[in-house]
Amino acid sequence: MNALFYGILTFFAAMLVHLAIWRIRLPGKNRALVLVNVFFWTLVLGVITLRGVSSYPDYIVLYCCLAAAYIVSYPAMEADSPSLAIVRNIAKSGKSGLDKNELRKVMTDDTLVVARIGDLLSDDLVRMDSGKYILTSKGRLLAGVFMRFRGLLNAPKGG
Amino acid sequence: MTGMGHNVMYIFTPFIGLAANILMQIAVFRFFPRTGLLRSVFLGFACGFAVSLLIKPGVAPVSNIAIYILLGYCYFHFVNMGETARRIRILTELADAGNGLSLGEILGRYNSGDIIERRLARLVDNGQVTYKNGKYHIGNPAMLAIASALAAAKRLIFGRIE
Numbered sequence: 001m002n003a004l005f006y007g008i009l010t011f012f013a014a015m016l017v018h019l020a021i022w023r024i025r026l027p028g029k030n031r032a033l034v035l036v037n038v039f040f041w042t043l044v045l046g047v048i049t050l051r052g053v054s055s056y057p058d059y060i061v062l063y064c065c066l067a068a069a070y071i072v073s074y075p076a077m078e079a080d081s082p083s084l085a086i087v088r089n090i091a092k093s094g095k096s097g098l099d100k101n102e103l104r105k106v107m108t109d110d111t112l113v114v115a116r117i118g119d120l121l122s123d124d125l126v127r128m129d130s131g132k133y134i135l136t137s138k139g140r141l142l143a144g145v146f147m148r149f150r151g152l153l154n155a156p157k158g159g
Numbered sequence: 160m161t162g163m164g165h166n167v168m169y170i171f172t173p174f175i176g177l178a179a180n181i182l183m184q185i186a187v188f189r190f191f192p193r194t195g196l197l198r199s200v201f202l203g204f205a206c207g208f209a210v211s212l213l214i215k216p217g218v219a220p221v222s223n224i225a226i227y228i229l230l231g232y233c234y235f236h237f238v239n240m241g242e243t244a245r246r247i248r249i250l251t252e253l254a255d256a257g258n259g260l261s262l263g264e265i266l267g268r269y270n271s272g273d274i275i276e277r278r279l280a281r282l283v284d285n286g287q288v289t290y291k292n293g294k295y296h297i298g299n300p301a302m303l304a305i306a307s308a309l310a311a312a313k314r315l316i317f318g319r320i321e
Binding site for chain 1: 170185189196226232251259265270292306
């Protein structure tokens with residue numbers, strides 16, 4: 001229980017630092033990396049300053065899992081999920097319901113695809129060369145992980 | 160066993176549970192694809208949870224249970240990214256192409272029309288949205304609640320909805 005309490009306490013401390021940074025000056029590039037740094041340095045500070053922790057391995061693993069769960073959820077908060085946007089638009093239409101063509105008017109290539117290509121460029125996963133988008137080594141690695149995993153599942157391309 | 164040795168042993172149990180979760184999920188989806196991705200994730204999670212409890216019955220600390228749930232959540236996100244993330248799909252298209260793609264070529268392979276079609280089909284399949292007389296309606300308000308919760312989180316983090 002002790003490790004659980006201190007793990008959650010340190011996580012909330014990291015969240016406060018994260019909120020303060022994001023509200024004062026939103027990082028322009030590699031926000032996930034900034035987030036990882038916030039969580040890492042808060043943990044270092046926690047390990048140095050917290051004296052009452054009964055089990056440091058439990059405390060560290062629990063904190064890292066809380067941080068990982070938040071970091072994997074973060075992109076969903078940054079980029080609007082198309083499924084949730086569809087649900088919101090259908091809800092707005094009320095009892096009359098929504099036609100697919102009305103969705104197409106508000107959900108365009110620019111908002112759904114081009115904006116995500118912009119994210120890939122700013123995260124250095126893709127670079128532009130002679131009018132073509134090319135994977136960087138980081139992008140190739142990430143694509144490879146997902147392609148192999150989808151292969152294991154015997155599943156077609158997602159998206 | 161000493162207290163520290165005991166600690167080092169049981170800290171691994173949620174990870175063994177996660178391994179069981181992953182193996183079960185992959186096996187279920189690969190060999191019984193009609194189960195569906197979401198159901199295979201739930202089955203994998205339940206299997207991993209049972210394994211992590213069975214390793215040391217009766218002495219699963221609360222922190223270990225919390226760690227297993229968090230690991231299961233991270234794995235669910237990983238599976239979900241492969242299934243729905245647009246960035247991953249674009250990276251996959253670029254990897255398949257080999258020599259890069261222009262914007263037009265990317266949009267030829269993956270565009271807003273595909274995204275809307277796929278997601279509407281998924282929402283209707285899961286009962287979150289219903290389709291009647293050529294119009295879509297809310298079927299289950301759970302997704303709407305998630306959308307509202309995310310909007311609130313965005314407001315908290317960014318001070319506005321971007």
